[in-house]
Amino acid sequence: MNTTGSSIERPGVPVATPTIEHDLSLRDLNSFGLPAVARTLARVTNEADVRRLLADPRCGAAPKLVLGGGSNLVFSRDPQAVVLKVEVMGRRLVAERPEAWIVELGAGESWHEVVAWTLGQGWPGLENLALIPGTVGAAPVQNIGAYGLELADRFESLDAVDLVTGRTVTLDARACAFGYRDSIFKRDAREGGLAGKSLITRVRLRLPRPWQPVLGYLDLERRMAETGQAAPDARTIFEWVCAIRRAKLPDPAQIGNAGSFFKNPIVSAEQCRDIIGRDPEIVHYPMPDGRMKLAAGWLIDACGWKGKSVGRAGVYERQALVLVNRGGATGAEVVTLARAIQESVYGRFGIRLEPEPVIV
Ligand SMILES: Cc1cc2nc3c(=O)[nH]c(=O)nc-3n(C[C@H](O)[C@H](O)[C@H](O)COP(=O)(O)OP(=O)(O)OC[C@H]3O[C@@H](n4cnc5c(N)ncnc54)[C@H](O)[C@@H]3O)c2cc1C
16 A cells, blocks of 8 residues: 655645555565565655654654665564665765765665776776675665675765654764674664664765775685786676676575675684684684684584575575575574574584674
């Protein structure tokens, strides 16, 4: 049922509220393909839409769930909150400085299309982040990262609307408090965070000049060795990243999934030495602060989970870090599988795996 363009009274002229839909299936709006129904869903195309919704007596005071492309969410049940589907569009170059191009993007733009667009415009720098599903507005939420690069490395600032006051704020990188798959937008209010409290409308990225390739990642080093290209250009890196990802990760259009289901755990050097003593092959990477990042996929595989299923939710055959919908899975089945994996990894290694997607 749609109540499109209903109006609310404001001083002066009546103004149309954004499109509001009721009892809408979210199955096609999440990359896992999980069943869930939004009691109320509003499509937001600009900041004024958010403010009008906040002033609307039907949704103003209700809890809100911000939805982008649904590629980092697990619907374990129907959301009780009003769902705000972000559809703010727009791409433009806002500054051309000697040291960088600054581009501004609407939060509803497709991340991958933006990566391809910037390359096409002659503003490289995002190629390592090609083919990450989802929207621009969600990219800062978990500080997306891949192939040796994180959003934080290319971030300038963003605009977000406070979902209580309706005020727009501009935040720089420091205010976003980026971490590994983390930012102020993923932390809840008890930790001083903004999870569920604001809706990002625009993101500005800084693409450094002159362009420098980021080639430290093992898979890219392998490609360089295989092809004999010691100095690939940005377009080549973009194509390599797309090809590597297509070979490794299931396409959500074919098999429902949310990418990596767990964060790679970070442990002290001492804890890592302990584990290496018992499991010498464990895959680990040193961090700049002396701690060690362990490959969560390796830990899950070592516990024998690759290819296994619980109900209709399963562990992807080619990458144990990815949980998949084998057809008709519910969010509850995915969560049950995730818990069983967490328990066995904890039982064997004493490490608690933390989910990367947001569980609703
Ligand atoms: C096959 C596959 C591969 C993936 N590979 C990677 C990878 O390499 N690296 C990586 O980091 N991630 C990866 N992901 C995860 C996912 O693509 C990213 O986290 C992406 O940024 C999520 O975007 P989205 O628009 O789908 O967000 P959603 O799933 O819609 O939302 C995710 C979270 O962000 C919040 N949110 C969304 N939009 C906004 C907004 N405008 N304002 C405020 N909050 C918002 C939501 O409330 C929710 O909490 C992968 C996922 C899949 C399915």
